[in-house]
Amino acid sequence: MSHTAELEYTPAVAAATLPIYEHVKSVIPEFEWPVHAPYIEAINRLKRERNAVILAHNYMTPEIFHGVADIVGDSLALARKAAETEADVIVLAGVHFMAETAKLMSPEKTVLMPDMAAGCSLAASITGADVRLLREKYPGVPVVTYVNTSAEVKAESDICMTSGNAVKIVESLGVDRVICLPDQYLSRYIASQTDVEVIYWEGSCEVHERFTGQELRDYREQFSDIVIVAHPECPEDVLKEADFVGSTAKMINYVGEAQPKRVLLVTECSMSDNVAVEYPNIDFVRPCNLCPHMKRITLPKILAALTELSPAVEIDPEIAERARVSVERMLTIG
Ligand code: 13P
Ligand code: SF4
Numbered sequence: 001m002s003h004t005a006e007l008e009y010t011p012a013v014a015a016a017t018l019p020i021y022e023h024v025k026s027v028i029p030e031f032e033w034p035v036h037a038p039y040i041e042a043i044n045r046l047k048r049e050r051n052a053v054i055l056a057h058n059y060m061t062p063e064i065f066h067g068v069a070d071i072v073g074d075s076l077a078l079a080r081k082a083a084e085t086e087a088d089v090i091v092l093a094g095v096h097f098m099a100e101t102a103k104l105m106s107p108e109k110t111v112l113m114p115d116m117a118a119g120c121s122l123a124a125s126i127t128g129a130d131v132r133l134l135r136e137k138y139p140g141v142p143v144v145t146y147v148n149t150s151a152e153v154k155a156e157s158d159i160c161m162t163s164g165n166a167v168k169i170v171e172s173l174g175v176d177r178v179i180c181l182p183d184q185y186l187s188r189y190i191a192s193q194t195d196v197e198v199i200y201w202e203g204s205c206e207v208h209e210r211f212t213g214q215e216l217r218d219y220r221e222q223f224s225d226i227v228i229v230a231h232p233e234c235p236e237d238v239l240k241e242a243d244f245v246g247s248t249a250k251m252i253n254y255v256g257e258a259q260p261k262r263v264l265l266v267t268e269c270s271m272s273d274n275v276a277v278e279y280p281n282i283d284f285v286r287p288c289n290l291c292p293h294m295k296r297i298t299l300p301k302i303l304a305a306l307t308e309l310s311p312a313v314e315i316d317p318e319i320a321e322r323a324r325v326s327v328e329r330m331l332t333i334g
Contacts, residue, residue, distance in 0.1 A: 032063075054070050055082060055102065056093035058270075060274075163231065164249060208238075216242075227244075227264070268291045269289055
């Protein structure tokens with residue numbers, strides 16, 4: 001299937017994508033639109049032909065997030081929506097562990113990952129063998145695993161969590177001690193919110209660990225009215241400076257409800273663009289830490305994946321069966 005003709009910025013493409021451009025023009029310069037628009041038009045058309053749905057994480061760039069995504073959200077929302085969708089094909093505009101989770105939730109569907117190399121420093125920090133060793137060291141202590149892990153690690157775990165439900169999941173187990181994997185900072189944050197003792201792994205997110213408390217204090221000095229909203233993958237000294245801590249979806253909800261005059265979202269940079277589109281009245285201060293894995297996902301790669309129905313995520317059935325139990329347990333709790 002050739003898309004050569006469709007990739008020109010014709011008057012028809014300009015007209016078809018005008019409402020989308022009107023929505024995003026505060027964050028996408030006009031000279032960039034002729035590059036994105038033909039892909040947006042082609043993807044949205046092909047999506048219908050394929051009965052496909054595009055699930056996009058909050059860290060996707062605005063032309064993906066606002067241009068082609070059907071469902072957007074944090075890791076928890078994407079896992080839930082992957083389980084509910086009636087489409088034949090899911091395109092996961094996010095990173096590999098998110099596509100694996102979607103495949104676990106919808107094993108009969110084709111789950112496309114536009115770039116298989118879109119990984120995650122947290123997922124890369126731990127293996128199934130590491131989890132088995134931890135279980136030997138702490139017999140009987142439940143293993144609560146962040147969704148930012150491989151299916152193999154989920155398969156060795158008792159239950160999954162996301163940054164949106166971590167404390168609730170830990171407390172639901174009714175035990176005094178848990179092992180939380182693999183994000184040391186999320187684990188420390190959980191420990192600060194509960195009486196349950198948390199044993200943690202030394203993994204970290206390469207994006208959130210770059211923020212510092214000093215940086216935030218400097219912003220407060222510069223802008224006395226700034227509201228700081230942080231993700232729990234950030235180090236403790238960063239979270240100490242925050243007015244609110246939560247998953248990406250909770251951060252967005254907080255901004256929508258509080259309507260601060262000026263806000264700093266201490267997380268991956270594209271999210272500020274995506275939220276700023278909805279709230280032109282709010283001034284977003286943007287220290288720009290980008291996730292190199294998320295940024296591998298582009299409109300041309302999404303179009304290629306939909307065209308070729310490849311690359312598709314496959315998981316060893318024995319691992320998938322056990323990993324699915326951990327994700328499903330999480331989804332029944334919340
Ligand atoms: P959430 O969107 O679930 O908060 O996760 C953030 C993140 O870093 C995903 O990779
Ligand atoms: Fe992983 Fe951090 Fe990138 Fe999320 S932002 S995918 S946690 S490296």
